[in-house]
Every structure is written in structure tokens, then in C-alpha cells.
Amino acid sequence: xxxxxxxxxxxxxxxxxxxxxxxxxxxxxxxxxxxxxxxxxxxxxxxxxxxxxxxxxxxxxxxxxxxxxxxxxxxxxxxxxxxxxxxxxxxxxxxxxxxxxxxxxxxxxxxxxxxxxxxxxxxxxxxxxxxxxxxxxxxxxxxxxxxxxxxxxxxxxxxxxxxxxxxxxxxxxxxxxxxxxxxxxxxxxxxxxxxxxxxxxxxxxxxxxxxxxxxxxxxxxxxxxxxxxxxxxxxxxxxxxxxxxxxxxxxxxxxxxxxxxxxxxxxxxxxxxxxxxxxxxxxxxxxxxxxxxxxxxxxxxxxxxxxxxxxxxxxxxxxxxxxxxxxxxxxxxxxxxxxxxxxxxxxxxxxxxxxxxxxxxxxxxxxxxxxxxxxxxxxxxxxxxxxxxxxxxxxxxxxxxxxxxxxxxxxxxxxx
Numbered sequence: 040x041x042x043x044x045x046x047x048x049x050x051x052x053x054x055x056x057x058x059x060x061x062x063x064x065x066x067x068x069x070x071x072x073x074x075x076x077x078x079x080x081x082x083x084x085x086x087x088x089x090x091x092x093x094x095x096x097x098x099x100x101x102x103x104x105x106x107x108x109x110x111x112x113x114x115x116x117x118x119x120x121x122x123x124x125x126x127x128x129x130x131x132x133x134x135x136x137x138x139x140x141x142x143x144x145x146x147x148x149x150x151x152x153x154x155x156x157x158x159x160x161x162x163x164x165x166x167x168x169x170x171x172x173x174x175x176x177x178x179x180x181x182x183x184x185x186x187x188x189x190x191x192x193x194x195x196x197x198x199x200x201x202x203x204x205x206x207x208x209x210x211x212x213x214x215x216x217x218x219x220x221x222x223x224x225x226x227x228x229x230x231x232x233x234x235x236x237x238x239x240x241x242x243x244x245x246x247x248x249x250x251x252x253x254x255x256x257x258x259x260x261x262x263x264x265x266x267x268x269x270x271x272x273x274x275x276x277x278x279x280x281x282x283x284x285x286x287x288x289x290x291x292x293x294x295x296x297x298x299x300x301x302x303x304x305x306x307x308x309x310x311x312x313x314x315x316x317x318x319x320x321x322x323x324x325x326x327x328x329x330x331x332x333x334x335x336x337x338x339x340x341x342x343x344x345x346x347x348x349x350x351x352x353x354x355x356x357x358x359x360x361x362x363x364x365x366x367x368x369x370x371x372x373x374x375x376x377x378x379x380x381x382x383x384x385x386x387x388x389x390x391x392x393x394x395x396x397x398x399x400x401x402x403x404x405x406x407x408x409x410x411x412x413x414x415x416x417x418x419x420x421x422x423x424x425x426x427x428x429x430x431x432x433x434x435x436x437x438x439x440x441x442x443x444x445x446x447x448x449x450x451x452x453x454x455x
Contacts, residue, residue: 051391057409058223058387060322061094062180065413066225069293069422074170074177074189076319076331079207083107083176087131089122093180094324097167100142103128108142109178111165115146121164140164173333174207187425193434194297195317195333203315203335204343210318210330218358218378220329223387224294224322227330230381231288231296232401234261234272245374248357252305253286253441255279263401264438268292268424270404271438278305285442290405292423293412294320297439300350311440316349326386 053059060067070093077090083101089112090097098112098121108131112120119135126132130141132148139148144166149157168179168186173195179186191198197205219227230236238259241248247255259276266289274286282305289297299314318332332351337344357376358366371379395403412422426432 051389053223053385053387054390056413057390057406058225059325060224061325065417066293066409067093068181068416069409069412070322071179071181072185072416072422072425073181073187073293074179075294075321076175076177076207077109077321078176079209079331080171080174080176081207082209085126087122087124087126089120091323092178093322095180097178098122098124098131099169099176099178100124100126100131102126102130102142106142107169107171107176108140108144109167109169110140110144114138115162115164116149138162140166142166142169173205175331175333187421187427188429188432190424190426190435191432192291192295192297192317192437194313194315194335194437194439196434197335198433201338203337206334206336206343208316208332208334208349210332218376219381220378221327221386222382222384223325224320224328226381226384226388227328227377228290228294228296228320229402229405230377231290231298232263232270232272232405233399234259234274234288234401235398236380240376240380245376248374248376249301249353251302252278252280253284253301253303256284261398263404265404266438268435268437269295269408270401272401280306281446282306282308283444285444287438287440287442288314289438291437292408294322296320297437298351299439299441301353302350303441303443305443307443308445309441309443311442313437314350314439316351318351 056065058066060070075092077092077097078088078099082088083099087098087100090099096112098110100108103126110121112122114121114133114135116133116136116138119133121131121133123134124131125134127139130139130147132139137148137150138146140146144164146157146162146164170177170189172189177189195205197203242254256276256278259274262273264271264273269290269292271287271289276284278284284305286299288299291297296318297314298316298318315335316332318330321329321331323329334349337347415422
């Protein structure tokens, strides 16, 4: 007889506190205290761009003067979506009756009205502040006047550097890690602090999906670490060539991950070779996500290095040709990757049904720290990693790298 018969079992509710992101929800309010990327700078052309983030639909536009605006879609006049608007020198004009809005949402023209009506009505289309950096457009969706600085982590702070150029990437439409879209943001984000899945999903089940020397060797030791920015793990392993790897990955609160090179061959000595991408896991709504990265692209003779690719570029390895020629259901069953594993947890994973074990310590630590941020916001405090002092916002130290140690006889100690 089956001891745990499925008949009559019910499914508990999802962990709403951590997974839901609409305005007013606990995690939604935490995420709204940070600048969130919503588009590539290059996507803002001579047409508006409609996006969805944190369960809110927004319209982005760049005026002909070059200023970026972010407004709610429906025109304050009669509700026509501004995604059909016309971009002009200093704003966006509704297609229906021509009301013209500046990037801050102020209506400055009402062509159908007599002179003076626009000034007397003093209409402001609801809007959010924007900023641009590293090829990405960010919006701040928190309370008015509480905007922090955009954190300058050491990977993306190029002040005083001439060896890299920053490039923005939208991961599902270009190079980047993963292909997960149709599930809750957290089950994708916390995957970063689950190093054991690299050895099982990406090696034992589906073969060496990253063609990396790090995927082959003795049994690793893995330590999970509280860091000033969030949670990190340290992965140590003797490789088949007798070199040793020390790999550190960091998840920065609330939704940034720093992943070192996944394709590291492990054949040459190196010390703390930093990751080159800063990636934001961005909830679209409660059951969908997207992600953006700023990539520190190395320069060669003053130009972006040809033939180089981000160390987290897994799309071509995991799902080759899947954009133009989607993988069949059978192919996905035979060689699953992150998409199948994470989207297969349900649209929103049910934490109450999980049986967490010792290998899940990173998940437990991350969830606990996220709950601490929820409490801070409820107590009207800034959550962790909100930066307001410009003097402290310089090359903020991060912990994400690959170290390769060669045997002593090669001239470098193999001791950690």
C-alpha cells in the first residue's frame, strides 16, 4: 500500500509575503525601494515602448531632446493608451485629442481647449522617475522623494577604468544566463544560491551543458556565507587536471545576482577573476519574470573585444536555436535545463510543500534575509543596500569570482 496516497491532498497557498510583487504587497514594496531596469537604452527610439514590471503597465519614451519619461499608459483625458502616442521635442502627445505630456507627466498642451485651460486644469499624468546607466533604463516605483542612488558595484563602476565598456543586455533577447520566463521571480532568483543543481541538472541529468572544466572532478565542498550585500556560496573542488577551483557567487539583496564565468576551463592559474555581469531578476508580475544585465565588456585596442562573450552566456549552450526553432517537448524532457526545472515548480512555487534539506541552506538564508527587508520597510526604514551617500557609492565590493589554484610543483600553492 502507498503510504502517502495522493487522493484527497490539497495544495496550500503560495508564500504571498515573498512571492507577490503588486503595489502594497510586502515584497512588492521592498522591490519598489530600488531602481529597477525596464528596458535597454537602445530600445527607446522614435516610438513609445510599453512594458510591464511589478504588476504595473508603463509606457516609456525618449523625447527628441533625449530625456526619458515613464508614465502610466492611459491618458488622463479619455484613457487612450499612450503607447499609441507621438513622441515630440519635449514630450509624448496622445493620439486621440493631442494632450502633450512632459517626461515628468505634466500636461503642457491641450489643442482642443481654449487658451488658458491647460494651465488652469494643471493635469499631471501619473509618472515615475527614470535614470540610465550602462545601457539600461531604470525606473523608481517607490514613494515620491525617496529615490536612492543607483548602487555602483565594483563590477560596473567604470570611474577610473579604461579597460572595459559597459553594455546593457536583455537576457531573453540576447546573450545571457538562462531562458526562464513563465514563473515567479523568486524561484528563478534563488536558483543562484543553489550550486548543487549545477552538478545534478546541468551535468548528471543533461550532460555538461556549460562545457566547463569546473563541471568535472572530485566531490566538492560548498559553504554558504552571509555577506554585507546578501548571500554567497563558496564552491571548492579538485578538478580532473589536479588543479583546484574556488568559485564564489553572490546574490545581492533584493534581486541582483553576480555569476562568475560558467565556462571556466580551469586549466590555468588565476586569482579571484571577477564576474563581468551584474544581473537583475525583474518580476513582470507574480507569474512571469524577465532579467537585465550590465556587462563589463573588455576593450582591446580601445574597441570592444571581438569574439568575447559574457561568462553567463548559456542560451546558446542550453537552448540552441530555440528562438527561431523551439525545442520539442521530447527534447525538453530528454535534456531539461533551468527553464524546465524552475517553471516546473508551478507558476508560483508552494514553499509549504517543500522538504528542504542541508543542501538548501543558501535558499533558507536568502529567504530569511528577504523577510528582514520586508520588516525594515514595514518599520519605515531603508532596506539593505539602499545607498544615499555619494561617498559610499564607489566600487562597492562584491564577492563573485573564480580562482584556479595549480599544484605546488607548478609554482603556485594549491592551498586555499
